[in-house]
Amino acid sequence: MATSLFDEGEIKKEIIRVMHELYRRGLVSALGGNVSARMPGSEEIWITASGVFKGELNEDDLIKIDLEGNVLEGFMRPSVEWPMHVKIYKVRPDVNAVVHAHNPVTTGLALAGIAPKPITVEAVVTLRKVPIVPFNFPGTDELAEAVGEYIQGGARALILQNHGVVAVGYNLVEAEAIVETLEEVSMTMMAALIAGAKEPPLIPERDMELAKKLYGI
């Protein structure tokens, strides 16, 4: 178990690391995307600030808020997406990390009505089912409510139509891995479609069951 779960200093370092990595991979732009995390069971979260350059984020750009959005620590304004983050923590006590990114290929395929399918073992094991949430304007309570509804059933990731993706995890590494796997699976799907596959073959049901057993899903 990662020690980061039990140490706020480590959580802050992890948020910075994840944000830099997402920027390096082109999954967030200079001002886009936001990340939050909490200690298990805590009603206080650390979240990235609004309007700061994500490529050089540092610990002064993190804000601690409670689940009503009150600022407890830090000097900046929290991400405008804070209502969506706190909604997720409220409906999912098992979640300690939320990553919101702007995965270009995943978001693009969703505009064509294509959600991630079980085309690789990772898609089966890491992503499972990824619902597409209809468009709501970023930062609104409407978006937070819609995300809450779609995530409360146990999904590990959502696609926000015309916007990006949200992944959740027990810790930051898990949420980060889901966002990266989403884009990897979407790139693979796009390659298959460009190469002419009309209906790319899926992993057979029997093998999906086997994978789920193997990974204890």
Ligand SMILES: [Zn+2]
């Ligand atoms: Zn966004």
